[in-house]
Amino acid sequence: MFRILVGLDTDENRARAQASMIESLPGSTDEITAVLAHVFQENPEGRSVQQLAGVRQVATAFDESGVDYEYYETSGDPVSELIAAADEMDVDMICLAGRKRTPTGKVLFGSVTQSVILGTDRPVVTVSPEE
Template identity: 80%
Template sequence: MYRILVGLDTDVERATTQASTIESMPGAADEITAILAHVFQENPEGRSVQQLDGVRHVAASFDERGVDYEYYEASGEPAPELIAAADETDADMICLSGRKRTPTGKVIFGSVTQSVILGTDRPVVTVSPEGEP
């Protein structure tokens, strides 16, 4: 069994691209378990990971294609929490979706994807939403 931590935010398009990437992997329906993870920074509504649109779209897609999945949620800063989630769930790989930012934007706002890549020894696959280079 191969375990993939899928770091999801609230963007449905990015989540859909992540799902498609995992579904296209050899043995997806038989050998992969995806861990659908979201890190809440602010959650005044008290929502759970299962209530997020992106997560629901991925779960529905995985249901249709027979890919096993679990849910994982945490609170705090996304990059360190995703790395901790990968450790805690014994993930073999991490799947993230980057967003297009200028170099200045990365300096000012940081990059979760870059921080995860630099902060883990696990393989990290990054995907771009349809239409983004």
């Protein structure tokens, strides 16, 4: 069994790219368990991870392709929470979708993807949505 932590944000295009990458991994999709994770920073509506459009799209894609999945949600700093979740669940890989930012933008706004890559010893795969 191969466990993948899928760090999802609110962007549906990035979520579709992540689902597509996982479905394209070599081997049988029934050997994969994906953990669909979202870290809420602000959640005044009180939504759950299952209510996010991108998460629903990934779940639907996985239902059709036979990838097992489970949900994970927490709140706080996305970087530390994703790394802690990966360690706690002892996942084999982390899947993230990067945003296109300039180096200046990364300095000003930070980069969750870059910080997770630098903060974990686990393999991290990053995807970009098709334009």
